Amino acid sequence: MDEESKFAEFVARRGDALMRYGYVLTGNPHDAADLVQEALLKMRAAWPGLRSKDNPESYARTTMARLHIAAWRLRRREQVMRQPPDREHHDTLPGGDEQAMWQALAGLPRKQRAVLVLRYYEQLSDAEIAETLGVSRVTVRSQAHRALTKLRATVPAHLIPGGAR
Numbered sequence: 699m700d701e702e703s704k705f706a707e708f709v710a711r712r713g714d715a716l717m718r719y720g721y722v723l724t725g726n727p728h729d730a731a732d733l734v735q736e737a738l739l740k741m742r743a744a745w746p747g748l749r750s751k752d753n754p755e756s757y758a759r760t761t762m763a764r765l766h767i768a769a770w771r772l773r774r775r776e777q778v779m780r781q782p783p784d785r786e787h788h789d790t791l792p793g794g795d796e797q798a799m800w801q802a803l804a805g806l807p808r809k810q811r812a813v814l815v816l817r818y819y820e821q822l823s824d825a826e827i828a829e830t831l832g833v834s835r836v837t838v839r840s841q842a843h844r845a846l847t848k849l850r851a852t853v854p855a856h857l858i859p860g861g862a863r
Contacts, residue, residue, distance in 0.1 A: 705745050722815050723766045725804040737761040763830045802852045810845035
């Protein structure tokens with residue numbers, strides 16, 4: 699199988715998962731689509747030299763997180779208007795009312811949301827998150843703490859990631 703068809707197969711197989719990940723990062727389907735498209739363009743250019751072709755999704759997700767943070771740094775003061783997605787997709791959370799959790803996550807600042815997504819959705823360590831976002835581990839911990847504090851004020855405790863901490 700040639701490189702072109704391997705890349706096309708990867709996109710066909712994991713494209714929807716990358717869109718969901720983009721939506722969780724950005725909180726908006728249009729930005730998520732842009733993020734996925736931009737990451738796949740970068741990934742396509744790097745495809746022949748990709749070291750870990752057995753798990754190219756990790757490369758795509760890391761690229762998406764970095765692109766998201768780069769855009770966030772450029773548009774730090776810009777407020778994006780939240781629009782409902784064309785199609786809804788909800789991952790189920792234990793205990794019921796996941797809509798409250800998604801709304802609370804969408805209300806967090808971009809950096810805090812990115813830290814929580816990488817920590818609890820991607821299950822990365824603080825060091826991995828710091829490397830992915832290009833910040834210090836102290837920043838990762840402080841952003842996670844601030845985000846969880848905000849979530850605790852608005853969402854029932856059983857729905858909060860790490861709620862017992």
